[in-house]
Amino acid sequence: SQLDLYALDKRLFAYPLVALGLPLAGLWLWNRASRPLRALLLVGLLLPACVLAGLRWDIRAPTRRALDAHANSPDLFDVDIPEDATVYWDNMSLLGTWSVLRRSDYYDPQQLSGLAFNRGTVTEAVARIIRMTPLMNETYACQQRIQGQGVPVACTLSPASLEAACAPGSPAPPDFLILPFREPIRTFGSWIPRDIATAAPLGQYWLYRCKDVITSLRQP
Structure with missing residues (x-):
């Protein structure tokens, strides 16, 4: 349609x-x-x-065009993200973290191109994939539900997947999470990307700090 x-x-x-x-x-x-x-x-x-x-000469996806329009905008979420912070932006290309936020990306499949050249990259990538897999699987399942029903649905990620992503350990967790769902945890900001042509909203992303995630999960 x-x-x-x-x-x-x-x-x-x-x-x-x-x-x-x-x-x-x-x-x-x-x-x-x-x-x-x-x-x-x-x-x-x-x-x-x-x-x-x-x-239709510009065949980029609407979300990609919205990101390009906000290039070099580390204050996209109206919050100061430290320059040395690592950010995991769910289901987003490196464009979001590198070009827009100007911050290190914690994990994205595009980074795996380096596996053929560096053994350390292989070891670190596998460890990060294991850490983030529960969260990635749940967000993917939520997105499939939304696409199947055709309307926005509430989707809350399980404490176990959030704990796996943010708990201290090796490898070190990301400093921030950017998720397409509102969780019952303190948020640092949100951003609504809009279609450049129609100004229609393309969803919403929320910024969470991993330290706050763990604190919230471990409170009685």
């Missing part, structure tokens, strides 16, 4: 038979068509396709 959220053009290119078949079918129809039909094809198909291509 929202073409800006569903990249139809990407889906077409993902299937070579469709991506190649449509132009070939159009060429065959053009060669077989009479002059009036050719004019109809130009006005009814080719011209709208060109207009659509012009409108």
Whole structure:
């Protein structure tokens, strides 16, 4: 229902038979068509396709465009995040932590490209994956529920997954968590990304400090 959220053009290119078949079918129809039909094809198909291509030249996802618009904004959450802090931003590319917040990213699959070059990277990555897996699994399950129902649903992560992510130990936990769900824990701020084209909200993210998470979980 929202073409800006569903990249139809990407889906077409993902299937070579469709991506190649449509132009070939159009060429065959053009060669077989009479002059009036050719004019109809130009006005009814080719011209709208060109207009659509012009409108959708920027195929970045709306959230990606919103992040790009806030590049170099470490105060995005209206709070001072220390420069040496490590941040885990759930289900977000390195763009969010590095380009926007200008802070170290605790873990993102994109960082695993270094596994082929450094044994220490392998050891640290495995340890961080083990630490964050319960939290990642729960947030993924919550996102699937939201997409399945088509409307926002309340989703509270379990104390066990939050404890696993933030508890002191080795490897050291991240200093801050950025999650797409409101938890019954003190928050340091929130941010609502908005579609650059329509100004429609694209969800909401909350900033938590791991020390406060552990303090809240261990209170009676």
